[in-house]
Amino acid sequence: MKPGSILYRxxxxxxxxxxxxxxxxxxxxxxxxFQAASPSTFIxxxxxxxxxxxxxxxxxxxxxxxxxxxTYYRSRDARMEESESAGGGDFYDRVYSAERPExxxxxTSHRVRGxxxxxxxxxxxxxxxxxxxxxxxVNSHGKIFGYTIGNDMSSREIEGLNPxxxxxxxxxxxxxxxxxxxxxxxxxxxxxxxxDLQIMRDGKVAFEGATTLNQMKRDPVELVExxxxxxxxxxxxxxxxxxxxxxxxxxxxQIGDExxxxxxxxxxxxxxxxx
Numbered sequence: 001m002k003p004g005s006i007l008y009r010x011x012x013x014x015x016x017x018x019x020x021x022x023x024x025x026x027x028x029x030x031x032x033x034f035q036a037a038s039p040s041t042f043i044x045x046x047x048x049x050x051x052x053x054x055x056x057x058x059x060x061x062x063x064x065x066x067x068x069x070x071t072y073y074r075s076r077d078a079r080m081e082e083s084e085s086a087g088g089g090d091f092y093d094r095v096y097s098a099e100r101p102e103x104x105x106x107x108t109s110h111r112v113r114g115x116x117x118x119x120x121x122x123x124x125x126x127x128x129x130x131x132x133x134x135x136x137x138v139n140s141h142g143k144i145f146g147y148t149i150g151n152d153m154s155s156r157e158i159e160g161l162n163p164x165x166x167x168x169x170x171x172x173x174x175x176x177x178x179x180x181x182x183x184x185x186x187x188x189x190x191x192x193x194x195x196d197l198q199i200m201r202d203g204k205v206a207f208e209g210a211t212t213l214n215q216m217k218r219d220p221v222e223l224v225e226x227x228x229x230x231x232x233x234x235x236x237x238x239x240x241x242x243x244x245x246x247x248x249x250x251x252x253x254q255i256g257d258e259x260x261x262x263x264x265x266x267x268x269x270x271x272x273x274x275x
Contacts, residue, residue, distance in 0.1 A: 004265060007033070007043065007146065008181040009061070010054035016043060017053075017181075025051045030061040034137075034236025039145040040184055058114030059148060059179050062235040065112065066227055067133070067152050067170070069102040070095045071218040071242030072211065101218050103227050104166060106152065106240065112176045118274025119153050120174030121253050127157035128253045130177075131243040132197045132261040134189070134213065136220055137182045139236045142228040144220060146184045149261050149269040150240040151177030177259070177271040178238065188220065189213060193263065197245045200258040207251055211244035218242070 004019035007026070014026040014033070025048035026033070036042035070092050095102045113119050121128035135150035153176060159169035191214035199207040220241055227239055253259075255273050262268040 003185075005184045006181040006267070007059070007184055009057045009059045011057060012051075012054045015051065015054060016047065023051050023053050025049055030059075031063075031235045033139075034061075034063060035140050035234070037139070037141055037143075039139055040186065043184070056115060056180055058109070058112045058117070059181055060109045060112050060238070062109070063237050064108055064233065065106040065135075065150070065176055065178070065238045065240065067104055067106045067150075067240035068218060068223050068242045069104065071101065071216050071223075072244035096217065101223055101226055103223065103239075104170065107171055107176045111171070111173055112178050113174055113271055114178060115180035115269055115271070117177075117271060118174065119151060119177050119259070119271045120172070120274055121153065121255070122155045122158065122169075122172055125155035125157045125169075126252065127160075128153070128155050129247050129251065130154075130197065130199070130253065130259045130261075131240075132195050132245055133240040133243050134193075134195060134220075134263060135178065136224065136239045136241060137236070138224055138227075138233070138239055140232075140234055142224055142233075144188075144224060145186065146182035147189060147263075147266055148178060148182050148238070149180070149263050149266055150238070151259060151261060151269060151271060152240050152243065153177070174274065177261075177269055179269050180267050183266045195245065196260075196262040198260045198262075199247075199253070200260070201254065201256070206257065207247045209245040209247070215244045216241065 008015045027048045028046040131152035133150040137146040155169040193213045196210045257273040
């Protein structure tokens, strides 16, 4: 597989694009790629004719999306702050320094929104934020074979009331942005890789921030190893690796906001906050 290849799920099947911007149809299914022992080799052996670009779809079929929390120091502080009133702040400090990471189920495919599609905030919460995250594409054998961009939409208000409310804060209709495609690589992204977040409101920047992967305490391979303990994923899975960009406590998303998350060399994931 050529360096810089990105796999897209499109309205017409699966397409691979190379650094030279040529597009080739992959004569297989999305799930079969995640089931392969070596997805890159599998894709190379199933490349078809060169094709035109097609509108992209969310890069998910039967995969589950999971997430890791408190992997960045900034995330630890924010989770402690929002939970202090419920007496749970100490939980997050202990998780940050523990051997076992926090890993939780995020969603299945029908709640996922792809590039250009609207994500949602909870209407029973007054404090909602995006969480921009490097997201691992993991095959059914527990091997990381690529990377995409995830937006772990979250209600900080609900989560802060009680740590046991985490599933309600994290999992709801339109709670996850994913895309635009999978950057295929058997090698980890470099520690200086930057994650950039920009939120536009009424044509102006409402918030922006950035972090780098060297600010993440947990190793992606370690996170996957814990996820696959006593667990199986016949069609592979995605694992969000946590966020190091947390808006100030007085910021909350509004309907109509434009969320832009950029991670080179993957690209940019853009979603509007819908109704």
